[in-house]
Amino acid sequence: MADVLRIEDLHKSFKLGFIPKKKKILKGISLSVEQGEIFGYLGPNGAGKTTTIKCILGLIHHEKGKIEIFGHPHLSLQAKEKIGFLPENPYFYDYLTASEFLHFYSQLFLMEKKEKEEKIKDLLELVGLEKAGDLQLRKFSRGMLQRVGLAQSLLNDPSLVLLDEPLGGLDPLGRKELRDIIVRLKEEGKTIFLSSHILQDIEMICDRVAIIVSGEIISQGTLHELISEKILFTEVILSGFEEKELEGLGESFSVKGGKTLLRVLKEENLEKILKLVKSKRGKIHALTPRTETLEDLFVEVVKQR
Amino acid sequence: MKIKAIALNTFKEAIRDRILYLLLFFAAVCIIFSRILALLTVGDRVKIIKDVGLTSLSLFGALMAILMGVGLVYKEIDKKTLYTLLVKPIHRYQFLLGKYFGLVLTLFIMLSLMSLIFLAVIFFHTFRVEWQILLAILYIFLELCLITSVALLFSCFSTPILSSLFSLSFYLIGHVSWGLETLIKKLRPGTGKTLAQLLYHFVPDLENFNFKMEIVHKLPIPPKIFLFSTLYGIFYTLFVLTLAVLIFRKRDFI
């Protein structure tokens, strides 16, 4: 499958401080994003996620390396026609209304007038802002700005959408809605590249991820490849037992309101507990096998650096 | 055209800036005040009105150009409204030119308003409309276009306060330029002289656009100077805009 986005050996340093000291931010990033997938770009704060995205978009000039979008050089107009971008903490012209704003941006794509009108209407509906079309942007809440930002990134029906921390600052409902939209975009055939550090959401929707730490990619691949499916431990919530009775079977996590949370590592211990409960007429409230999550992987990988 | 879209957007934004109206108010006050001032003179009264009027237009126009120009690009970078714009399929120079023309359009409207007030005051005084004044105003407008381009240039890499200072100095030096010429002849060779010479060559002679004296006294203006001034203005402006584009292109938006 053709690579939608391909980065090879990307380097970038900045001169910071009053007496300019060169600080290397990207130390040779290479990654590729395939057609039709949702690609997650993860890393701790300051790792270089936003810098990478800005290099891709041409907002920052990279020092070394190659970036190609749909096979075109990343700064070419052909490439730009096919991408959409939503920055972190988007901010737009205050005094324009949502419709006016989208209108203005659409003028930069040289779309037909009728096409524009329809598109704007559809987009506003998609992001859930159809009622706020005539409201000035300065009256928008953070979440609303995020949505209108998403709308503008989709104006040209891009094949590649880049989202920089799109889920940050949204309430759980907002996050769910956004996740749904992203999945819907994937179904329409678009490729999504999103950076985030809210790992639960990434885990839910991404196909492949890359983890960047201190300017280097230390892990890249499908979630499937990176996270083993073996069960790490089982969490059991039970009641009707005292602590000493459960000793040795696992690590007691917490005791609350008569319920004990136990983390059972070994398979045979689990069997013992089940037998115990049955015999003593205790109660099992929950039994949850925990596989490795992305968070686990992430923490481990970052700690290693 | 994409430049047009950005220009119109810039215009819409600029026209909402209260500074413009404040300066317009002051210009109007000056012009109307000149009417009163004219009563104090012995002799030709219209001259005072014309002098104050043209100077006000020039000065307040320049202030408008500078104060709005230095924020043009800086605000966009600072507020990050620039990001989503630049990733669209436009060249950076289109963005810059769009901002420039948007501001020029705003200045045109403001200058026209001030001119109307000015001509009205003269009309009420002499019951005549003096069309030659429009010629002087046209050249003031050309000068403003040049100053705007300079302010825009500074806006690409400097903060508003510094940019305003630089642009203002530029304006002042530009008007003293012909005096620099005489000064250079009088100075002994040394750092002072070389500095003066540098200034003289780089900073444009804004007096080329100053036809106030001639218009007020109804002196004939040799037609050649119209052509040369206009060309000079256009070329210098293009030069500054090119510089601005070059600088803007290289810029990283962290």
Place this chain on the structure above:
Amino acid sequence: MALKLETDTISRKKIHGSSIIYVPSGKYLKYATFGCSSLLADLVYLWAIQYYSDESITDRFQHLDHIFSIISELDPRYSDPYDVGALIAAYEAGDLGLSLKILDKGLENIPDQWFFPYTAGHYAQFIKKDPALAQEYYKKAMAIKGAPDVIRRLYADAIFKAMDYERALQTWLEIFETAKEDRIKKIASNHIYQVKAAMDIQNIKQAIEKFKKRFGHLPMDLSQLLKAGFLNTLPKDLDGKDYLYDSQTGEVKMPTIPWKR
């Protein structure tokens, strides 16, 4: 409110004329004007008018030259200050030399303004009482396009007052010839009468002097001068009348007042 009125009435001790220190000096001023030198000229002029109207500033004429030269440097073609400056210099400061200097400068900068040499001639004639100087000025004024005809007549009159009767007569004749209105013709002819009379009287008087020298006494009447050969003909005035002679004093007078003809 009351406080405000109080403070208003406490007249603050004003140093009259202290504003003069703000008027800058000299030739470098025009470099500092940033393109609005015309406006600055206006402002200095307005200030000057106020300054010179304030009679309590007793030494205000000290810088008159300086101030008006600044105005002319800033805006050489601003004509009002030349007039007013010269006026102040002539009538209030009593410095006619300065007055004429200002007007000269005015003419130099605005060569088509006939009013300057006209006024200068006026001052020369009536204040300085120097008809020769007045002549020069009137001549300059006449040469400028648009100068009114009356200047020519003033010129002729100045020549007469300078006692150059030949030229005066000539000039008046020219005026008479070229006069388009009857009124002017009348004026010209009156002046011609006057000049002729002056010339004639001068001749007669010279003859009387010679007579007196020879005979030791004044002649009884003018015909005696003829007989004695001191005059060839007995001049008559323009209308053909005889001149009046008073044998007691030796005075010769015109029989008619020229303007009552």
